Amino acid sequence: MKRVYVNEEWCLGCHLCEYNCAFANSGMTDMATALKGKRIFPRIHIEESDRITFAVSCRHCADPLCVKACISGALTKDEADGVIRIDRSRCVGCFTCVLVCPYGALAPGEDGVMQKCELCLKNTCGEPACVKGCPNRAIVYEER
């Protein structure tokens, strides 16, 4: 399946991917209205040390620990396209997925319910907005 992969040597640490993610998942048509002056809850985040920055989002694991550990049945792997999705109406915010995801790819949204990258396949963007907006191809969306 196509996944988002990291080319960390190209990452500028500009955090644009986080803003594009939050906007793509906001359901709004204007970025300023969606994000300006607000705390954002993106599904991708920049990891950084004093030496390196790179963007991390869900790896859509072949054998996902989060799905096995989910107590509410909210997290599932779509067998057709391999995408791990969350049914936010079922999530009770127990944090078990946060405890088991080795990539730190799940976090609560503004409402306390968990959220994660679903590759923008079901929002209006249609492909990962983070990749589309990355100025330096530090993240790519491809088969590997």
Place this chain on the structure above:
Amino acid sequence: MADYIIIGNGTAALGCIAGIRRVDPGTPITVISAETHPAYCRPLISYALEGRAKPEAMNARPADFYEKNGVTVLYGKRAVRIDPEAHTVQLDDGQVLPYGKLCVAAGSTPFVPPMTGLDTVGQKFSFMTMDDMLALDAAAKADSRVLIVGAGLIGLKCAEGLARRVAHITVCDLAPRVLSSILDEEGAALMQAKLEEAGLTFYLGDTVDRFDGNRAVMKRGAEVDFDLLVLAVGVRANTALIREAGGEVNRGIVTDTRMHTSLPDIYAAGDCAEGYDASIGANRVLAILPNAEMQGECAGENMAGGDCVFDRAIPMNAIGFFGLHALCAGRSLTPDEGGETIVERGPGWLKKLYVKDGLLVGFALIGCEERAGIYTSLIREKIPLDTVDFDLLKQAATSAAFSPAVRRQKYGGAV
């Protein structure tokens, strides 16, 4: 090939079905389910009590799951005897079913210690099943006073579920702190403060000496009046079937790392099983949901002729009450075994990392849960701390602490 039988219809059974079907798409599977519901997300029962989950939307799998997987579920039936020589399971209705491979995924049963006067109590409940929850749900009224015996996960989740719908909740436990099997003193104190803020009253290091109708007299003399009694002292693994069949049983059904019991063609998984715990390097009952799922999958694959080893189980718990979450994994260190405990704390939060022999062996994070799974992976994968930037990790769970080679593999490849 002869049919598969799974005794139990919880998370381990679901894992087992998935494991079998990965290897063997066709041979029929029979599930013996004592409960009369399709497999549901058991930990949601407290959220159902609270009104945050709907009983009809708690199924663990889509409605067509059993049919699609060639599974026949016998609802409301109990297995009463296994004959390992004849390869048969006898049910409580007298039916005898032959099996090729069998998985015991029978879970656990609430343990009720002998308590003086318990028979004088009118309304008493356990809190393990959907039916337990429905019974409590029907009995709980706005003016109910509830006494919960047991300040472990089950008792306290029950308390959280009831907190906003009853008049008052008292919780007692023989242990000197809440969640004593999971949290240390300091962590437990943080959690207790949160629970007290929500209106709960605690009697810790104390227990019920005797019941007299709607009154409990505590060992230390206090008297607690209540309308509803919830018994959440603990659970016992359901091991009787295997013990009576001559299999090796300890606190749970003893299995190897392939989830095979000591009896031929019989596997065990989930809360009834005593499998390998990598955090202590020995067998132990790890009654947690992810473990049940993974043990079940492993058992299922092996039942179907696959070759699966599950030797990465570690204890881990995400426990939250009223918005304060405790995330723990691995083990803590006792003072005499050496090692290092790294502690950071602030108002309302606490972080402890346990390091020994160059490895992270455990952690407890309360009120600071961000990306905790990165710490969990260090424990599960036994990643030597001298290969990561541990100083960075002490501050926060971040994958920037991994070496470039590990980062390339984790974020540049399919996983």
